[in-house]
Amino acid sequence: MRLTCPLCGERDRREFYYQGAAEALQRPDPQAPAQVWSDWVHLRDNPAGRTRDLWFHEAGCGAWLAVERDTVTHEIFSVERIDAG
Numbered sequence: 860m861r862l863t864c865p866l867c868g869e870r871d872r873r874e875f876y877y878q879g880a881a882e883a884l885q886r887p888d889p890q891a892p893a894q895v896w897s898d899w900v901h902l903r904d905n906p907a908g909r910t911r912d913l914w915f916h917e918a919g920c921g922a923w924l925a926v927e928r929d930t931v932t933h934e935i936f937s938v939e940r941i942d943a944g
């Protein structure tokens with residue numbers, strides 16, 4: 860799979876660090892019960908189909924990217940830089 864970084868251009872996926880679903884940034888309330896926090900830390904969906912994930916261009920420019928892709932076909936729909944103002 861190849862990702863097109865908005866700053867560096869098309870690169871092999873091995874240059875990127877996969878961080879997980881983009882929705883994972885929404886943390887539970889700080890006062891939420893321990894079980895809610897445990898679930899947030901340890902339980903992840905593994906969807907087949909269209910997803911929106913976070914990727915870090917670790918071996919490149921260091922940008923954080925939101926990548927919309929299909930986990931079955933590996934088609935890339937969009938790559939958006941999310942660390943720019």
Ligand SMILES: [Zn+2]
Binds near residue numbers: 867919
């Ligand atoms: Zn880059």
